[in-house]
């Protein structure tokens with residue numbers, strides 16, 4: 001029987017770990033996207049010929065019209081722009097963070113969608129919607145979102 005928790009702060013929590021081994025496959029589009037990040041420090045978007053726009057993250061099919069995307073992927077040049085952001089003051093265990101963490105949705109004018117990532121090099125009260133940002137690439141890249149260490153304000 002399921003009870004709806006009406007007082008979520010009073011629910012019991014049990015700390016522990018479960019040993020789980022899993023392998024997540026990136027898929028055709030994801031593999032190409034992450035390889036470009038790892039090997040060339042590039043962000044790619046895949047084109048939907050029917051919608052006449054580009055998808056970020058790239059996909060093999062357009063989720064809007066179900067058209068298959070074509071091979072003419074583009075490199076997203078120039079800055080991305082903060083479309084939304086939040087400032088985290090506590091970690092997942094609700095412990096206060098020493099330094100607040102800014103998480104932003106970043107998008108590019110030429111692509112539909114965007115990336116959610118950490119924002120650095122800026123104070124939380126300085127972040128604005130629409131501010132131009134660029135990726136700071138990690139020194140060691142493995143073909144994952146962590147290949148971008150964070151985004152920072154765009155330096156022209």
Ligand SMILES: [Zn+2]
Nearest residue numbers: 048051062065
């Ligand atoms: Zn489409």
